[in-house]
Amino acid sequence: MSLAPIPQEFINELLARVDIIQLIDARVPLRKKGKNYIACCPFHSEKTPSFTVTPEKQFYYCFGCSVGGNGLSFLMEYEKLSFVEAVNLLAEQMGMEVPQQSKQHEFYKASASLYGLLEEVAQFYSKELRQNTVAINYLKQRGLSGETAKKFSLGYAPAAWDTLLKTFNDTENLFAAGLLVKKSEGLGYYDRFRDRIVFPIRDRRGRVIGLGGRVLAEQEPKYLNSPETPLFHKGKELYGLYETFQLNRQLERILVVEGYMDVLALFQADIPYAVATLGTATSRDQISRLMSHTQEIIFCFDGDVAGKKAAWRVLEQSLDLLTDGYILRFLLLPNGEDPDSLIQKKGRAEFIAYLQQAQSLGEFLFGYLLTQVDINQLEGKARLAKLAVPLIEKVAVGIMQHKLFEQLAALVNMDVVTLKNVTVHDKSHAIKTMHKKIHKPNNANRSSPMRLAIALLVQFPQIVKSLSDKQCHTLSRLELPGSDLFVQLFLLLKQNPELTSAMLLEYWREDESRYKILKQLINYPLAIPASGVQAEFHDLLKHLKKAAAEGQIDKLLQQGKQSGLSEIEKKHLYGLMLNNIHDN
Numbered sequence: 001m002s003l004a005p006i007p008q009e010f011i012n013e014l015l016a017r018v019d020i021i022q023l024i025d026a027r028v029p030l031r032k033k034g035k036n037y038i039a040c041c042p043f044h045s046e047k048t049p050s051f052t053v054t055p056e057k058q059f060y061y062c063f064g065c066s067v068g069g070n071g072l073s074f075l076m077e078y079e080k081l082s083f084v085e086a087v088n089l090l091a092e093q094m095g096m097e098v099p100q101q102s103k104q105h106e107f108y109k110a111s112a113s114l115y116g117l118l119e120e121v122a123q124f125y126s127k128e129l130r131q132n133t134v135a136i137n138y139l140k141q142r143g144l145s146g147e148t149a150k151k152f153s154l155g156y157a158p159a160a161w162d163t164l165l166k167t168f169n170d171t172e173n174l175f176a177a178g179l180l181v182k183k184s185e186g187l188g189y190y191d192r193f194r195d196r197i198v199f200p201i202r203d204r205r206g207r208v209i210g211l212g213g214r215v216l217a218e219q220e221p222k223y224l225n226s227p228e229t230p231l232f233h234k235g236k237e238l239y240g241l242y243e244t245f246q247l248n249r250q251l252e253r254i255l256v257v258e259g260y261m262d263v264l265a266l267f268q269a270d271i272p273y274a275v276a277t278l279g280t281a282t283s284r285d286q287i288s289r290l291m292s293h294t295q296e297i298i299f300c301f302d303g304d305v306a307g308k309k310a311a312w313r314v315l316e317q318s319l320d321l322l323t324d325g326y327i328l329r330f331l332l333l334p335n336g337e338d339p340d341s342l343i344q345k346k347g348r349a350e351f352i353a354y355l356q357q358a359q360s361l362g363e364f365l366f367g368y369l370l371t372q373v374d375i376n377q378l379e380g381k382a383r384l385a386k387l388a389v390p391l392i393e394k395v396a397v398g399i400m401q402h403k404l405f406e407q408l409a410a411l412v413n414m415d416v417v418t419l420k421n422v423t424v425h426d427k428s429h430a431i432k433t434m435h436k437k438i439h440k441p442n443n444a445n446r447s448s449p450m451r452l453a454i455a456l457l458v459q460f461p462q463i464v465k466s467l468s469d470k471q472c473h474t475l476s477r478l479e480l481p482g483s484d485l486f487v488q489l490f491l492l493l494k495q496n497p498e499l500t501s502a503m504l505l506e507y508w509r510e511d512e513s514r515y516k517i518l519k520q521l522i523n524y525p526l527a528i529p530a531s532g533v534q535a536e537f538h539d540l541l542k543h544l545k546k547a548a549a550e551g552q553i554d555k556l557l558q559q560g561k562q563s564g565l566s567e568i569e570k571k572h573l574y575g576l577m578l579n580n581i582h583d584n
């Protein structure tokens, strides 16, 4: 749920008053087409309009680059505003006054001054770089041009211990921004970055939130980053993403590398779509953020043992984020090489050739697992299936998942159906899969019933009103994979039946992955006539209830086998089974 410093009721009110058509039309002229309005997308370059605004939902969506959201999201994206800034601007236009909640408001005010300070420090360091021939020569010798240095606002931190202390004379904020280190004796501070090339790290709005520093000579540590601060979270940010995106909003692919210098070397070799993690393993947050910018991600690693392990961790993190339409690939470079060294030695063409050879998700997954089993032995085949099935099951049901099952089936010499029958041990999961096959509420959809139910709920929030108290009671306790989001939404709507799709979305703004799911589902083409929505929803609910009951029956049966059931549990089980037969 949202952690915004502004009360949700106020945001609802604001969104109720704003007309998204007017708001967007003032910036991007819209043309009416049927119930919707269209335009060429302002966020990627295109010749035929795929940017659509729906007055009914107060929502915009681009079918080309998947940006989308409500009026606030549009202002944030288009005007590059923070959430709070967008709320303030919109409120001002609507003649409303934003209520402030003091504590968080203070935090925002404090952060605002830190952003300003970090920007000033970055500019100061870049001025220092222009005056320092040693640093300039170092960058030249590493093959970097002045243009690249400028594009990424590189700087140089002088060797003294108190440059920032003296220049900015603001110990408290310098420390809060991660630029100073407290002396171990506890008396006073000194500059964190000394005699280093400085790389400003920007957030997606282009604000400097931290710095990276690299030594010029052979010295340890070679790289140094800002520590975690209120503004800087290593696990969430990616170096170079802002710069890359500034250059091209229409990124076909993004290459994830490990170092700042890799990003710069690739940029200079006219491969301007690389970003770097900040000295930590690639996190789910980062992967999901990248997926909101592009359809194809290539993870690049050193081909040594450590590199392979790191690549495997990325694969494990990504599987359950994967849905059809995304391509993840893995590039393992020759031992001991990084993109920087490789491009210096071999040049652009050869590096591109490496990129083209990057392994698909399936190739990497099975390639990695095959090093752990002897596929020529029957036991090895069984072991491979045992290792691979739980991983494949994490991928969303769809073509991608099916292809992975097919590849596995081919490796173990089985057909897909038999493979699934013998390997999918988790019965509740098997039931779920089976149901998906026999019960497709809408033939055109490959989506799961749970996703469909959520899509109906977010697109037609009013349907909640059609439910009886008994139905509500059952739904609020629904237990199925993915049902927690459904239940949250459902309860929210139950309490606030007047919320629109655009308002609903705001409740998840701070939850990046769910925000993304909801955004997609609000625009999910349902192909159901308005008159059929209610019936479809009730059908789905029946189905979900049944699946949940079956899951529970299964759990109780298993428990009965293992540790026995209490009288109450037995009664509960019989009740469930009876009901279930009844529903058939």
Ligand SMILES: [Zn+2]
Pocket: 041, 042, 043, 044, 051, 062, 063, 064, 065, 066, 067
């Ligand atoms: Zn677009």
